[in-house]
Amino acid sequence: RKEVEQDPGPFNVPEGATVAFNCTYSNSASQSFFWYRQDCRKEPKLLMSVYSSGNEDGRFTAQLNRASQYISLLIRDSKLSDSATYLCVVKGNQGGKLIFGQGTELSVKP
Amino acid sequence: GAGVSQSPSNKVTEKGKDVELRCDPISGHTALYWYRQRLGQGLEFLIYFQGNSAPDKSGLPSDRFSAERTGESVSTLTIQRTQQEDSAVYLCASSLGAGQPQHFGDGTRLSIL
Numbered sequence: 001r002k003e004v005e006q007d008p009g010p011f012n013v014p015e016g017a018t019v020a021f022n023c024t025y026s027n028s029a030s031q032s033f034f035w036y037r038q039d040c041r042k043e044p045k046l047l048m049s050v051y052s053s054g055n056e057d058g059r060f061t062a063q064l065n066r067a068s069q070y071i072s073l074l075i076r077d078s079k080l081s082d083s084a085t086y087l088c089v090v091k092g093n094q095g096g097k098l099i100f101g102q103g104t105e106l107s108v109k110p
Numbered sequence: 111g112a113g114v115s116q117s118p119s120n121k122v123t124e125k126g127k128d129v130e131l132r133c134d135p136i137s138g139h140t141a142l143y144w145y146r147q148r149l150g151q152g153l154e155f156l157i158y159f160q161g162n163s164a165p166d167k168s169g170l171p172s173d174r175f176s177a178e179r180t181g182e183s184v185s186t187l188t189i190q191r192t193q194q195e196d197s198a199v200y201l202c203a204s205s206l207g208a209g210q211p212q213h214f215g216d217g218t219r220l221s222i223l
Contacts, residue, residue, distance in 0.1 A: 006152075044214055087152060094166055095165055096158070096208035096209040096210070102150075
């Protein structure tokens with residue numbers, strides 16, 4: 001079983017739609033969680049951290065369910081520029097290494 | 111520049127050759143990480159440096175892979191006797207310290223013929 005699992009998609013949605021991505025992780029001792037965004041043939045960039053209480057940044061909302069070991073990302077009013085691969089990331093226990101999911105591809109169409 | 115710099119940006123080589131990939135982290139960043147991303151996959155952790163030491167090498171896939179860091183700055187990832195399955199994008203990231211936000215370079219796209 002992979003340490004971080006995501007539905008690879010692709011998710012094809014129209015502009016303005018709301019879309020949600022889910023992710024599960026296997027290590028119950030994990031403490032830090034993130035969503036990264038990766039554009040085609042580019043390096044990953046931090047989108048947002050995920051906090052236990054849930055957090056919002058503009059149109060993006062991230063939630064964490066520790067009991068279920070489940071992380072989500074909600075994008076509201078999606079824009080063409082949101083088209084990218086969204087990577088669910090868990091910080092490992094030693095040295096800060098990041099453990100990445102396979103990524104979920106999002107394509108927002110006009 | 112202000113970001114993480116990697117070279118070369120692209121490398122094509124024949125199976126069996128050795129390759130060296132270079133990473134220049136952000137100045138002052140003590141932690142440095144190497145990751146590998148195969149086509150259509152997420153990033154796989156390879157090795158982590160704190161200063162010039164590598165406390166976690168658990169992700170190196172075989173003894174053909176090695177890395178070093180000098181002057182608490184530049185790091186080199188070496189792959190000996192390359193195989194076709196080594197084809198991937200190799201990404202370097204640095205951070206102020208372990209557990210701090212990581213900043214990624216553009217990566218080196220390695221193709222083994």
